[in-house]
Amino acid sequence: MFPSTTEQLPCFAGELPTSGLEERIKEAGGLLTFSCADEETLLRAAQTVGEVMLHRDSDARGITPIRLTDGKTDVGLTSGELLAHTDRPAIEEPPRYLFLWCKQATGEGGETVLHRGEDVVRHLEEHDPATLAAVTSSQAAIFRTGPYEYVGPIIRVENGEVTDVRLRFDPFVHFSWDVARNLPAFRTALESVATRFTLQVGQGYILDNRTWFHGRTSYTGDREMSRIMVA
Numbered sequence: 001m002f003p004s005t006t007e008q009l010p011c012f013a014g015e016l017p018t019s020g021l022e023e024r025i026k027e028a029g030g031l032l033t034f035s036c037a038d039e040e041t042l043l044r045a046a047q048t049v050g051e052v053m054l055h056r057d058s059d060a061r062g063i064t065p066i067r068l069t070d071g072k073t074d075v076g077l078t079s080g081e082l083l084a085h086t087d088r089p090a091i092e093e094p095p096r097y098l099f100l101w102c103k104q105a106t107g108e109g110g111e112t113v114l115h116r117g118e119d120v121v122r123h124l125e126e127h128d129p130a131t132l133a134a135v136t137s138s139q140a141a142i143f144r145t146g147p148y149e150y151v152g153p154i155i156r157v158e159n160g161e162v163t164d165v166r167l168r169f170d171p172f173v174h175f176s177w178d179v180a181r182n183l184p185a186f187r188t189a190l191e192s193v194a195t196r197f198t199l200q201v202g203q204g205y206i207l208d209n210r211t212w213f214h215g216r217t218s219y220t221g222d223r224e225m226s227r228i229m230v231a
Contacts, residue, residue: 009033009197009205016041016204022049025097030208031114031195036101037202039063039226046099050230053095058227066100066225075170079220084115084190084213087229089166089173090145094209095229101204107221111198112205115213117155117162119193124186131185134178141166142174154179154186164210199225 052062069077124132156164
């Protein structure tokens with residue numbers, strides 16, 4: 001697949017703004033794409049919308065290199081496919097925003113795949129109410145990471161609006177029986193509303209981690225993304 005031009009990037013904001021950035025994210029429905037010259041500019045922009053969260057794999061600034069890393073078993077640090085997920089779903093207050101910036105492009109693959117929670121709900125309302133009931137149940141899933149545990153819906157809907165999404169596909173999640181038997185239908189719904197694009201070097205996206213799922217296709221070659229999570 002050829003790299004994306006800026007015309008192919010959804011909700012493209014141009015050079016990463018540092019003024020009024022959170023309002024622009026909200027106005028765009030929780031997704032902005034951008035161009036950015038370097039990690040320091042990326043970090044300054046992230047700091048304008050909240051507190052940067054450290055991660056076990058991040059540096060002291062809170063920037064995590066997402067790349068093929070020897071000795072790491074986290075699928076995000078391999079070249080494999082990343083299924084739809086949200087960051088840190090087991091903690092009480094997951095990151096509000098996710099910044100992902102392309103530091104080094106791949107040979108082939110590595111396509112970004114995003115799914116807005118609201119679009120998933122609308123699709124399921126029309127095509128599969130039983131699956132919608134399963135994933136919005138208060139007992140839909142148990143997420144565990146170290147000392148953290150969260151029990152609740154995969155998609156939380158309040159007064160007709162999606163207020164929270166949490167998802168992962170790994171040994172640290174336990175789905176209810178209703179969710180487990182409807183997973184094929186849920187994944188079909190995710191695919192039906194997917195937004196796909198490929199980032200060139202210097203391009204990135206900002207995502208509302210509480211209302212969007214994100215993932216990527218597998219890739220070949222050297223590829224490195226810089227990730228920042230913001231509370």
